[in-house]
Amino acid sequence: LVIGEKDQEDYLEKNFEKLFGKVNLVRSGENxxxxxxxxxxxxxxxxxxCKKENIDISKVISVGDNMNDYExxxxxxxGFCVANGNKKLIEMCDNVSVxxxxxxxxxxxxxxxxxx
Numbered sequence: 763l764v765i766g767e768k769d770q771e772d773y774l775e776k777n778f779e780k781l782f783g784k785v786n787l788v789r790s791g792e793n794x795x796x797x798x799x800x801x802x803x804x805x806x807x808x809x810x811x812c813k814k815e816n817i818d819i820s821k822v823i824s825v826g827d828n829m830n831d832y833e834x835x836x837x838x839x840x841g842f843c844v845a846n847g848n849k850k851l852i853e854m855c856d857n858v859s860v861x862x863x864x865x866x867x868x869x870x871x872x873x874x875x876x877x878x
Contacts, residue, residue, distance in 0.1 A: 764795040771795040789848075790830035805833025823874055826851070827862065840878075842870055 764774060774795060775787050786798040804826075812819040820839035826832070827847035835841030835855055843851050846861035859866040859873070 763790075764797065765793055766795070767793065788830045788832075790828045796830055803833040804831060805835075805837035808834055808837050821878075823870060825859065825866065825870055840874070842866075 764771060766774075771789075771793070775789075778785065778787055778797070784800055786800055786803065788796045788798060788803075790796050808822065808824065809819060811817070812822065818839075819837060822838040823840045823842070824831075824834045824838035825842040825844065826835050827844045829848055829851055831843070831847075832851060832854065835843060835851070840857065841855060842857040842859045843855040844859050844862045844866045845852070846863065852858055857873075859869045
């Protein structure tokens, strides 16, 4: 995890691979840049867990708020971004809940009770 100013992180994001080799870089906040080994993500972990526990991933509900949650949200059958999450992530998601300050989990549970 790199914590720094946006311009520093922009530079790293643009030049990291030629400086240090192949990795996944994911923004997880305004000043946070995560460095992750190739093939690893929250979504990959969800897939592995579902396979191990014999859970149908299409029946899983996930929720996130930043770009490090993108694969988690898209791999689950029902992925949500909270309304006060990363604007780019909100645009990419099919489901948006209320903000995490407005009881997002309660909103999602109620949605599931009504729709699933």
